[in-house]
Amino acid sequence: MTAVPETPAGAPAADEAAAGAKRTPIPEYEPELRGRAERFTVFAFVFIPLIALLASVPFFWGWGLSLVDIAIASVFYLISGLGITVGFHRHFTHGSFRANRALKIALAIAGSMAIEGSVVKWVADHRRHHKYSDAEGDPHSPWRFGDDWKSVAKGLYYAHMAWMYLDDKKTSPRRFAPDLLKDKDIVLIDKLFVPIVLFSLGAPALIGGLVTMSWWGALTAFFWASLVRVALLHHVTWSINSICHTIGEENFEVRDRSRNVWWLAIPSFGESWHNLHHADPTCARHGVMKGQIDISARVIWIFEKFGWATKVRWPDNERLAAKRVSV
Structure with missing residues (x-):
């Protein structure tokens, strides 16, 4: 492991002494470990969509997929994927821009x-990742x-997905996401996570069934736009944790092993330009070099225009030049 890097901008300050020498620091982990039920639930949500993804090729071969399924899956992938990249990551975790109340809730x-x-939970875990990146x-x-x-092979598997159900420690939201815990809107949405999950899984089937007016249309929409869509999005997101910290190009100086992986740029909406992100975590655009497509940054630009x-914390040329790796 490398040395522990300093806490990046956008994460809560680690220096409790500044708030008063006698103040008791908030622990980084929850006092209780993950229970068996919680670990099994995470395991199920990891592997059930994965099994659907693996089954998609033979299922697709010659039957079981329609333009309706593709359309529904694409829309839900776009909404949920940008919700992660623009919302959970760039807005809530790093404060790359300020959103009005309606956009924040959406x-x-x-x-x-x-x-x-x-x-x-997502924000707390990710802020802890940035505080101790690759350390x-x-x-x-x-x-x-x-x-x-x-x-490294073992580490790739662990970083990609196993950490979610093998790590007993639970990141403390009080320590890493106190700002979100003070936001009544976010606390309510956090509590409504299970109903939102049910909607995310059930709505595609309902739409598919209504469009085709058949149970078969509902079933195929559920398979493609719920299970396969979730599995694909999961593995694209997790690849940023694993692949983008293992291989790729280093264009900017960082204290960890974050790298740019070009072939993940489109499905990840620009998140795979990961090297710049770790060099400048609060920057709203991750793909800052010529030819680096960053769909999430373009969406933020549209939100700004409206x-x-x-x-919005757009790239600063002088700051980028100071962090640029010499060729």
Whole structure:
């Protein structure tokens, strides 16, 4: 593991002494460990969509997929995926822009539809990742077991998905997301995570059934636009934790092993330009170099033009030049 980096901008300050020497620091982990029921639930939500994804090829071969399924799956992938990248990540975790109340609520609901955890939990885990990126304390570093190929292979699996159900420690929201716990709208949406999950899984089937006026249309829409869509989005998101911390290009100086992986840019909506993100975490655009497509940044730009997003932290050329890796 590398040395522990300093807390990046956009995460809560780690220096409790500044708030008073006698103040008791808030623990980074919840006092109770993950219970068996919680770990089994996470395991199920990881592997059931994965099984659907693996089954999609033979299921697709010659039957079982229509333009209606593709349309519904695409819309739900777009909404839930941007809810994660624009909402959970760039807005709630790093404060890359300010959203008005309606947009804030919409982003929190959309991100929850990705079924990657409730908004408060997701943000707390990700802020802890940035505080200890690729160092002791990082919840999902692929380098946690060592640098040899066997350790990295094991680390890739752990960083990609296993950490969610093998790690007993629970990140403390009071320590890493106190700002969200003070927001009544976000606290309510966090509590409504289960109903939002049910809507995310059930709405595609309902739409598919109504459009085709058949149970078969409902079933295929549920398979493609619920299970396969969730599985695909999960693995694209998790690839940022695993692949983008293992291989790729380093264009900007960072204290960890975050890298840019171009072939993940489109499905991840620009999140795979991960090297710049770790060099400048609060920047609203991750793909800052020529040819680096960043769909999430364009969506934020649209929100800004409509007046829904303000104080957007766009790239600063001088700051980027100072962090640029010399060729």
